[in-house]
Amino acid sequence: xxxxxxxxxxxxxxxxxxxxxxxxxxxxxxxxxxxxxxxxxxxxxxxxxxxxxxxxxxxxxxxxxxxxxxxxxxxxxxxxxxxxxxxxxxxxxxxxxxxxxxxxxxxxxxxxxxxxxxxx
Amino acid sequence: xxxxxxxxxxxxxxxxxxxxxxxxxxxxxxxxxxxxxxxxxxxxxxxxxxxxxxxxxxxxxxxxxxxxxxxxxxxxxxxxxxxxxxxxxxxxxxxxxxxxxxxxxxxxx
Numbered sequence: 001x002x003x004x005x006x007x008x009x010x011x012x013x014x015x016x017x018x019x020x021x022x023x024x025x026x027x028x029x030x031x032x033x034x035x036x037x038x039x040x041x042x043x044x045x046x047x048x049x050x051x052x053x054x055x056x057x058x059x060x061x062x063x064x065x066x067x068x069x070x071x072x073x074x075x076x077x078x079x080x081x082x083x084x085x086x087x088x089x090x091x092x093x094x095x096x097x098x099x100x101x102x103x104x105x106x107x108x109x110x111x112x113x114x115x116x117x118x119x120x
Numbered sequence: 121x122x123x124x125x126x127x128x129x130x131x132x133x134x135x136x137x138x139x140x141x142x143x144x145x146x147x148x149x150x151x152x153x154x155x156x157x158x159x160x161x162x163x164x165x166x167x168x169x170x171x172x173x174x175x176x177x178x179x180x181x182x183x184x185x186x187x188x189x190x191x192x193x194x195x196x197x198x199x200x201x202x203x204x205x206x207x208x209x210x211x212x213x214x215x216x217x218x219x220x221x222x223x224x225x226x227x228x229x
Contacts, residue, residue, distance in 0.1 A: 047218040059216035105214035110163035
């Protein structure tokens with residue numbers, strides 16, 4: 001059974017940093033691209049960042065480019081999102097999601113999310 | 121960046137109704153289009169990928185069609201468990217990016 005478990009969320013002041021983690025199990029992690037998607041309270045889904053199976057292809061939404069860094073450790077079956085210079089508008093539930101393929105953006109499994117609140 | 125426009129933003133329907141949701145891409149994306157269902161407090165669930173392929177375990181009352189810039193999700197006979205918000209998503213341009221539509225809330229009439 002595919003499982004994605006996010007952690008690392010919490011309350012953080014504007015301008016500070018936070019690192020999210022996603023622990024994956026139930027599939028061959030290094031065969032698939034992985035993504036982060038967020039959802040602000042009461043709002044729609046917003047893609048944040050994605051990374052291919054071998055970290056050779058990486059992308060970011062314009063809203064986080066230059067502030068967030070995605071990475072993965074295939075030996076640890078883990079995905080990460082380093083978030084720097086956080087802003088109030090980054091407040092959201094952050095989902096980790098598995099792609100259908102090695103370099104792709106159709107998301108077939110999602111975690112339950114970790115909540116990030118940016119506030120002073 | 122590719123923009124995705126969904127319509128309507130909300131729809132009121134009754135059990136047994138046929139419901140159609142449309143999604144338009146700002147440029148051609150071939151068949152790189154997915155549909156997701158999200159219920160309150162839950163993670164999104166993949167329904168349709170590659171515009172018309174039904175994800176495993178998804179009821180056959182859900183169907184998708186379209187290619188290029190115009191796409192449709194159809195629920196042939198709405199069931200009580202189908203009341204939720206639906207999102208389209210283009211998967212054509214990763215890398216470097218993906219885009220979701222704004223969502224369509226299907227409500228009980």
